[in-house]
Amino acid sequence: xxxxxSKRDGRVRRHNRVRAIVRGTAERPRLAVFRSNKFISAQxxxxxxxxxxxxxxxxxxxxxxMAQAQAVGKAVAERxxxxxxxxxxxxxxxxxxxxxxxKLADAAREAGLKI
Numbered sequence: 001x002x003x004x005x006s007k008r009d010g011r012v013r014r015h016n017r018v019r020a021i022v023r024g025t026a027e028r029p030r031l032a033v034f035r036s037n038k039f040i041s042a043q044x045x046x047x048x049x050x051x052x053x054x055x056x057x058x059x060x061x062x063x064x065x066m067a068q069a070q071a072v073g074k075a076v077a078e079r080x081x082x083x084x085x086x087x088x089x090x091x092x093x094x095x096x097x098x099x100x101x102x103k104l105a106d107a108a109r110e111a112g113l114k115i
Contacts (some may be wrong), residue, residue, distance in 0.1 A: 014094035025047070028087045038059060058072055
């Protein structure tokens with residue numbers, strides 16, 4: 001039996017490490033990102049109340065994967081502004097901060113969300 005872990009198990013371990021530190025509040029919710037092969041989604045979550053304040057999913061926008069990530073980042077930031085959210089803590093979900101995850105975060109920043 002080998003000691004190797006699967007790609008998914010490694011991501012879950014990294015996510016658990018991040019979640020042990022990152023907590024969202026009503027004033028500064030957690031911007032949680034999930035990335036699959038076809039789509040990307042993001043949520044603004046108040047962990048204290050256990051409530052999702054705003055969310056966006058790549059299915060709403062279509063297009064290429066990078067275009068989806070940019071549209072989701074912009075949409076979740078704008079929907080957060082409607083709920084008077086200006087700052088957030090970033091939860092990359094165990095994914096590396098590169099490519100689509102980084103593009104989503106940059107688009108959210110450009111739309112006015114301080115991360």
